[in-house]
Amino acid sequence: MADRVNKAREVVGKPLTLSEKILYSHLWDGDASKGFTRGKDYVDFAPDRIACQDATAQMALLQFMQAGKKNVAVPTTVHCDHLIQAKMGATIDLATANKSSHEVFDFLESVSNKYGIGFWKPGAGIIHQVVLENYAFPGGMMIGTDSHTVNAGGLGMVAIGVGGADAVDVMAGMAWELKFPKLIGVKLTGKLSGWTAPKDVILKVAGILTVKGGTGAIVEYFGEGARSMSCTGKGTICNMGAEVGATTSTFGYDDSMERYLKATNRADVAEAANEIREHLTGDDEVYANPGKYFDEVIEIDLSELKPHLNGPFTPDLATPISEMAKKAKENDWPIKVDWGLIGSCTNSSYEDLTRAASIAKQAVDKKLIAKSDLGINPGSETIRFTAERDGLLQIFEDLDATIFTNACGPCIGQWDRSDRKGDERNTIVHSFNRNFSKRADGNPNTHAFVGSPEMVAAIAISGRLDFDPTRDKLLNEDGVEVMLDEPTGIELPPKGFDVKDPGYLAPSEDGNAIDIKVAGDSERLQLLEPFEPWDGKNLTGVKLLIKAFGKCTTDHISMAGPWLRFRGHLDNISNNMLIGAINAFNKKTNLVKNQITGEYDAVPAVQRAYKAAGIPTIVVGDHNYGEGSSREHAAMEPRFLGVRVVLVKSFARIHETNLKKQGMLGITFTNEKDYDLILEDDTFNFVDLESFAPDKSLSIEIVHADGSKDLIKANHTYNESQIEWFKQGSALNLIKMHSVV
Ligand code: MIC
Numbered sequence: 109m110a111d112r113v114n115k116a117r118e119v120v121g122k123p124l125t126l127s128e129k130i131l132y133s134h135l136w137d138g139d140a141s142k143g144f145t146r147g148k149d150y151v152d153f154a155p156d157r158i159a160c161q162d163a164t165a166q167m168a169l170l171q172f173m174q175a176g177k178k179n180v181a182v183p184t185t186v187h188c189d190h191l192i193q194a195k196m197g198a199t200i201d202l203a204t205a206n207k208s209s210h211e212v213f214d215f216l217e218s219v220s221n222k223y224g225i226g227f228w229k230p231g232a233g234i235i236h237q238v239v240l241e242n243y244a245f246p247g248g249m250m251i252g253t254d255s256h257t258v259n260a261g262g263l264g265m266v267a268i269g270v271g272g273a274d275a276v277d278v279m280a281g282m283a284w285e286l287k288f289p290k291l292i293g294v295k296l297t298g299k300l301s302g303w304t305a306p307k308d309v310i311l312k313v314a315g316i317l318t319v320k321g322g323t324g325a326i327v328e329y330f331g332e333g334a335r336s337m338s339c340t341g342k343g344t345i346c347n348m349g350a351e352v353g354a355t356t357s358t359f360g361y362d363d364s365m366e367r368y369l370k371a372t373n374r375a376d377v378a379e380a381a382n383e384i385r386e387h388l389t390g391d392d393e394v395y396a397n398p399g400k401y402f403d404e405v406i407e408i409d410l411s412e413l414k415p416h417l418n419g420p421f422t423p424d425l426a427t428p429i430s431e432m433a434k435k436a437k438e439n440d441w442p443i444k445v446d447w448g449l450i451g452s453c454t455n456s457s458y459e460d461l462t463r464a465a466s467i468a469k470q471a472v473d474k475k476l477i478a479k480s481d482l483g484i485n486p487g488s489e490t491i492r493f494t495a496e497r498d499g500l501l502q503i504f505e506d507l508d509a510t511i512f513t514n515a516c517g518p519c520i521g522q523w524d525r526s527d528r529k530g531d532e533r534n535t536i537v538h539s540f541n542r543n544f545s546k547r548a549d550g551n552p553n554t555h556a557f558v559g560s561p562e563m564v565a566a567i568a569i570s571g572r573l574d575f576d577p578t579r580d581k582l583l584n585e586d587g588v589e590v591m592l593d594e595p596t597g598i599e600l601p602p603k604g605f606d607v608k609d610p611g612y613l614a615p616s617e618d619g620n621a622i623d624i625k626v627a628g629d630s631e632r633l634q635l636l637e638p639f640e641p642w643d644g645k646n647l648t649g650v651k652l653l654i655k656a657f658g659k660c661t662t663d664h665i666s667m668a669g670p671w672l673r674f675r676g677h678l679d680n681i682s683n684n685m686l687i688g689a690i691n692a693f694n695k696k697t698n699l700v701k702n703q704i705t706g707e708y709d710a711v712p713a714v715q716r717a718y719k720a721a722g723i724p725t726i727v728v729g730d731h732n733y734g735e736g737s738s739r740e741h742a743a744m745e746p747r748f749l750g751v752r753v754v755l756v757k758s759f760a761r762i763h764e765t766n767l768k769k770q771g772m773l774g775i776t777f778t779n780e781k782d783y784d785l786i787l788e789d790d791t792f793n794f795v796d797l798e799s800f801a802p803d804k805s806l807s808i809e810i811v812h813a814d815g816s817k818d819l820i821k822a823n824h825t826y827n828e829s830q831i832e833w834f835k836q837g838s839a840l841n842l843i844k845m846h847s848v849v
């Protein structure tokens with residue numbers, strides 16, 4: 109690494125940020141031979157490892173199985189965490205999931221076994237905590253089929269969320285391509301204290317950058333404030349960096365990382381890192397004069413930072429706790445809080461549990477009864493086992509909390525809410541990262557707010573959204589007014605981590621003989637058929653399927669929750685395509701006009717009718733289309749059902765790549781205002797797609813129902829090889845062409 113970093117500094121000709129050091133030392137071509145232009149050049153990288161979770165691994169591995177390879181080319185792991193519903197508590201819920209999803213778990217286990225992939229069983233933990241505990245390392249580069257792969261930035265990695273098809277490239281031994289990111293520097297001064305937690309740093313950053321402000325950029329944190337935070341606290345910040353659209357976030361190697369590596373049985377990694385310490389952080393000149401080296405710089409004084417709650421419905425709506433009472437009233441947000449949920453990959457570390465437990469313990473000691481229900485998802489079996497040993501779980505149980513499985517649970521709508529609300533307006537607070545409409549419980553009127561675990565605990569105890577623990581008193585069982593003291597936490601377990609069965613299965617040395625079976629009549633799994641190549645002609649007679657209004661995240665395009673069960677079955681999951689998107693013409697979800705019949709029907713039904721009639725279609729959308737998840741189903745479903753084009757004001761990074769990989773045409777309005785020209789009965793004719801080329805805009809004729817026409821321009825970011833994916837019908841078709849089976 110030292111050699112590569114020195115070489116990169118030489119060719120770039122200036123001091124380097126940490127992000128650049130990691131990027132330049134992971135070039136597919138080896139040593140850097142030239143500097144790249146940020147935000148412009150596509151570059152081939154060689155990531156060190158890959159992680160996949162159960163809900164995305166199914167599609168990733170179904171694609172990999174088509175690639176004709178014997179083994180994965182780089183270390184890869186699969187983690188079963190998304191398919192476990194939270195209902196009664198860990199023991200019962202895990203047994204239920206093992207029964208209801210056994211077909212999928214068995215499939216993932218046998219594919220992993222066959223191709224040399226490490227397999228983490230259901231209950232072992234949430235992918236990103238398990239990766240941080242076992243695999244992440246300073247200076248490394250990894251990709252993962254989940255947008256929160258970025259969590260590993262807490263241990264000084266460049267870790268990036270991708271769609272399954274990207275992971276397949278790397279599993280198949282090919283380079284991984286990324287547009288060289290821009291760099292945002294965040295200088296942290298001061299020190300956190302009192303009620304303010306690492307979570308508040310990212311809640312604040314989200315408020316500043318908004319959900320699209322980090323698009324195409326790596327956020328690099330530095331300064332004394334960064335060094336003063338724990339490694340898992342840094343993980344929290346990097347994790348939720350996905351919510352500003354950032355490619356990833358990272359921190360330079362420091363003592364907190366060394367402590368964490370040692371506590372998680374990796375003293376050897378810490379020692380190796382210590383030897384090249386200066387290469388695992390940005391150069392001094394960079395941090396001394398960040399304005400010169402970063403594209404944008406943000407400065408946050410941790411000593412001044414206040415605790416926040418972000419929400420509802422979007423993770424960037426940041427409100428300091430002290431202003432929540434006023435803002436909630438103004439916006440008519442329900443004040444009563446029904447649930448407090450602690451956990452998710454973002455905030456389920458040992459330290460997080462200790463800080464939340466320090467609040468829970470006070471409630472018990474001060475004779476307070478929690479007014480809201482409280483649910484906890486520990487991040488991994490190691491954390492759970494250790495927390496149980498150290499009495500932390502008992503504290504939560506004393507407060508009547510439910511300990512759910514070490515899994516995603518309510519964070520991804522895997523939640524059978526005991527106080528089910530129908531579509532009743534209600535409020536929940538959680539320490540997760542995403543709070544899009546319907547995400548946790550399917551109810552569009554659940555107002556979900558994001559805060560630190562300790563703040564969630566305090567609010568759940570008070571039962572009120574407008575509770576400010578720094579100021580407000582609570583009435584206890586004896587009718588006495590009490591206050592909650594500031595939280596205290598323990599960074600790492602003083603007696604060390606411990607675990608009986610971490611839940612890991614190593615793959616066979618030689619998996620050649622292992623036969624993967626997928627039942628023909630399975631409703632959960634379906635082998636993939638290749639998509640058709642492009643016929644080389646202009647697309648014409650393209651009908652508008654839906655013009656999506658406002659926020660259209662991957663949750664709107666391919667909902668999770670109950671639909672997670674079909675993640676391995678493309679035909680079945682396609683029945684959720686765009687059912688959450690708002691139709692701009694009637695402001696309703698899942699009700700669009702079928703231009704063949706003139707009738708209104710559900711989006712998937714209308715699209716299936718177009719498909720049956722052989723009519724190509726287009727989806728139109730607003731800004732940051734495809735925000736959120738890495739799930740490539742959001743690109744594969746439209747592809748499978750015959751949508752040819754997605755035309756929007758702007759894309760979220762992972763979704764745009766997913767569309768390209770699956771052979772779709774993902775393009776943006778050259779003139780944003782042209783979005784307004786599009787009417788419900790429109791037909792689109794591409795004028796010059798036949799000469800599709802990099803850096804050349806496309807012209808589209810829009811024919812309205814009254815016969816009038818508009819000619820608009822659309823931009824695209826396809827390079828030569830990405831145009832080839834479009835031509836061949838998908839990136840996978842191209843791999844298959846070059847693969848020797
Ligand atoms: C999420 O947090 O939205 C998910 C569920 O983890 C997704 C992955 C998926 O949809 O399977 C993500 O973040 O990429």
Ligand code: SF4
Nearest residue numbers: 256452453516519520
């Ligand atoms: Fe799981 Fe939630 Fe993390 Fe996504 S954000 S990986 S659903 S815990």
